[in-house]
Amino acid sequence: MKILLIEDEVSLSKSIEDYLVDEGHVCESAQLFEDAIEKIELYEYDCLIVDINLPDGSGLDLIRLAKKRNIVSGIIIISARISLENRIEGLDIGADHYLTKPFHLAELNAHLKSINRRIHFSGSNQISYNEIRILPEEHRAFVNDVELTLTRKEFELLLFFLANKNKVITKAGIAEHLWGDYMDTADSFDFIYTHIKNLRQKMMKTGSADYIKTIYGVGYKFDVS
Amino acid sequence: MKLATKTSLNFLSVALFTFLFAIIAFYYTLRSQVDKFVNNELNKAKIAFFEKSDNLSSLEGTYLGACQLMPLKSTTNFNDTIVHYQDTLIFDQQANKYLPYRQMSFTISTQMSAFEVRIIRPLEETDRLIINIFLIMTFLVILLIIALLIINQYSSHQIWKDFYVSLDKINKFDLNIQADLELPATDIKEFEDLNTVLGRMSKRIASDYSRMKEYTENASHEIQTPLAIINAKLELLLQCKVLPETQFQIIADASEASDRLARLNKTLILLTRIENRQFPEIETIFPQKIIEYQLDNYDEIIQSRRIKLCTSFEPDVSIQMNAHLSDILILNLIKNAIRHNIPNGVLNIKLNANGLEIANSGEPLLVDSELLFNRFYKSTKSSKSIGLGLSIVKEISELFNMKIKYNYSENLHRIHLIFPQKTGKAVEINPI
Numbered sequence: 001m002k003i004l005l006i007e008d009e010v011s012l013s014k015s016i017e018d019y020l021v022d023e024g025h026v027c028e029s030a031q032l033f034e035d036a037i038e039k040i041e042l043y044e045y046d047c048l049i050v051d052i053n054l055p056d057g058s059g060l061d062l063i064r065l066a067k068k069r070n071i072v073s074g075i076i077i078i079s080a081r082i083s084l085e086n087r088i089e090g091l092d093i094g095a096d097h098y099l100t101k102p103f104h105l106a107e108l109n110a111h112l113k114s115i116n117r118r119i120h121f122s123g124s125n126q127i128s129y130n131e132i133r134i135l136p137e138e139h140r141a142f143v144n145d146v147e148l149t150l151t152r153k154e155f156e157l158l159l160f161f162l163a164n165k166n167k168v169i170t171k172a173g174i175a176e177h178l179w180g181d182y183m184d185t186a187d188s189f190d191f192i193y194t195h196i197k198n199l200r201q202k203m204m205k206t207g208s209a210d211y212i213k214t215i216y217g218v219g220y221k222f223d224v225s
Numbered sequence: 226m227k228l229a230t231k232t233s234l235n236f237l238s239v240a241l242f243t244f245l246f247a248i249i250a251f252y253y254t255l256r257s258q259v260d261k262f263v264n265n266e267l268n269k270a271k272i273a274f275f276e277k278s279d280n281l282s283s284l285e286g287t288y289l290g291a292c293q294l295m296p297l298k299s300t301t302n303f304n305d306t307i308v309h310y311q312d313t314l315i316f317d318q319q320a321n322k323y324l325p326y327r328q329m330s331f332t333i334s335t336q337m338s339a340f341e342v343r344i345i346r347p348l349e350e351t352d353r354l355i356i357n358i359f360l361i362m363t364f365l366v367i368l369l370i371i372a373l374l375i376i377n378q379y380s381s382h383q384i385w386k387d388f389y390v391s392l393d394k395i396n397k398f399d400l401n402i403q404a405d406l407e408l409p410a411t412d413i414k415e416f417e418d419l420n421t422v423l424g425r426m427s428k429r430i431a432s433d434y435s436r437m438k439e440y441t442e443n444a445s446h447e448i449q450t451p452l453a454i455i456n457a458k459l460e461l462l463l464q465c466k467v468l469p470e471t472q473f474q475i476i477a478d479a480s481e482a483s484d485r486l487a488r489l490n491k492t493l494i495l496l497t498r499i500e501n502r503q504f505p506e507i508e509t510i511f512p513q514k515i516i517e518y519q520l521d522n523y524d525e526i527i528q529s530r531r532i533k534l535c536t537s538f539e540p541d542v543s544i545q546m547n548a549h550l551s552d553i554l555i556l557n558l559i560k561n562a563i564r565h566n567i568p569n570g571v572l573n574i575k576l577n578a579n580g581l582e583i584a585n586s587g588e589p590l591l592v593d594s595e596l597l598f599n600r601f602y603k604s605t606k607s608s609k610s611i612g613l614g615l616s617i618v619k620e621i622s623e624l625f626n627m628k629i630k631y632n633y634s635e636n637l638h639r640i641h642l643i644f645p646q647k648t649g650k651a652v653e654i655n656p657i
Contacts, residue, residue: 009454011454015458019464080447081446082449100449101449102449170460171481172480194529195525
């Protein structure tokens with residue numbers, strides 16, 4: 001995917017760019033409103049990642065402009081503002097997701113993947129990796145064409161792992177993905193452990209390789225190496 | 226006590242005190258005036274008596290008009306010039322009772338004998354007059370006091386009307402509704418001054434308040450960006466394939482700490498926003514739906530811990546509150562009940578029109594239950610819990626006039642949320 005990242009904080013912008021490039025995306029970045037306008041007017045992108053508070057303008061105006069020019073398919077807002085109004089306004093004018101800083105790069109990546117599927121498979125999509133096949137819209141997962149009976153959280157977990165293959169995902173990153181903000185970590189880590197144990201068992205029972213590796217004290221990794 | 230009542234009472238006590246003294250003084254003045262008048266009359270009678278009395282001896286022991294002559298035993302030791310006045314009661318045969326008289330007595334002497342002459346004047350008429358005057362005066366004074374009281378009440382009601390209008394406006398003044406405090410114009414200088422001062426003060430408070438609010442929110446929001454950078458960098462570092470195990474662990478610990486800080490900061494922003502009343506939209510909420518959604522969300526955790534779930538919902542229970550906050554309120558209560566539960570414990574949820582009761586098994590609290598809803602209170606030593614969940618519950622419930630109660634019995638922690646009684650009025654967010 002070709003992505004335009006508009007974020008005034010160079011350091012953060014660089015990290016996101018590194019992560020996305022590593023995932024095989026083409027990523028351009030703009031630090032200022034003016035630069036972003038120029039890029040939006042000149043080129044086309046698959047996805048826009050926009051920070052709302054830019055030093056010389058509002059990211060919301062950039063979204064409006066991009067929507068008017070009809071040059072992007074997906075828009076993700078990243079903002080330090082938790083305010084509900086901002087979120088509602090952003091989603092109203094056509095953004096797909098609203099991530100509050102600080103967010104996990106794995107989370108951003110998962111959102112990009114779902115936008116990617118929407119663009120390139122126009123809804124009737126499936127995700128395949130080796131013996132694993134997932135129909136995200138229908139919430140169904142198969143291993144060697146045998147359907148897995150997964151709970152909702154286990155399914156979400158598998159999808160999240162497939163979006164972030166070969167990446168170490170922290171427990172906090174998983175917890176926030178599964179239960180959203182305001183989830184205290186205290187025992188969600190135990191919950192995650194339970195979910196992952198069950199998911200792994202169910203997959204291996206149907207002949208899948210043992211992809212999910214525990215990185216002790218850190219988190220988990222869908223290891224494809 | 227109202228100011229008008231207070232002034233009326235002061236006025237009344239002073240007026241009654243003064244009136245009591247004045248009326249006594251008035252009585253005695255009147256009395257002495259009347260006595261003087263009667264004495265004059267008696268003196269006139271005395272002169273008339275001397276004109277008539279040519280032969281005193283023949284008059285002995287008889288009444289001459291109102292004069293009575295009494296022979297004196299001794300002719301010595303008396304002085305013709307001394308005249309005595311006194312009030313006395315004399316039996317009146319016609320009225321068949323004693324009647325008041327004023328009596329003048331003096332002595333006269335001839336060569337052979339001496340007499341005491343007593344001249345009397347009836348006082349009944351004048352006494353009656355005094356009493357009548359006295360009564361009329363009292364009546365008038367009381368009437369005057371009552372009239373003054375009524376006028377006082379009425380005029381103070383008129384005068385203070387502007388004040389009460391201002392007071393009402395100040396009472397309803399909400400810093401979060403960004404409108405200036407507009408106090409009505411008044412023609413009373415003191416109130417006008419007060420309104421000016423209050424207006425100026427409220428403007429300053431409003432600007433200070435919004436600056437402070439902005440500062441708190443900005444500070445928290447500003448923290449988010451550096452945190453995002455730290456988190457992103459750590460996450461990138463974790464993807465390094467060449468890191469030795471020990472360093473990997475260090476990064477993981479740092480990442481966990483910064484995640485916790487991020488969550489803490491988000492929660493504090495939420496609390497600030499609740500305190501700042503930044504959730505003004507109120508709608509009808511059906512708690513049952515939210516509870517069922519959250520139970521579904523935590524279903525697998527409830528099952529994996531073998532917690533026995535028991536719910537009872539009265540149908541169609543609704544409350545008036547902000548939708549977002551109602552989600553957070555119920556999420557926190559349920560999360561709390563699951564977190565502090567024990568394996569094979571119970572979770573009872575009871576919803577009716579009066580309130581919501583959530584009970585869960587668990588070890589008794591180690592410290593005072595009063596502290597349960599305080600910020601950063603932790604029942605366990607668990608450092609991973611940030612201890613803000615129940616203080617969020619408290620803030621939200623206070624905002625919407627709900628009462629919250631906690632008790633522990635039969636190994637069950639019970640949190641009872643009591644909904645405000647429906648009054649038919651529009652729900653008002655509690656003023657700060």
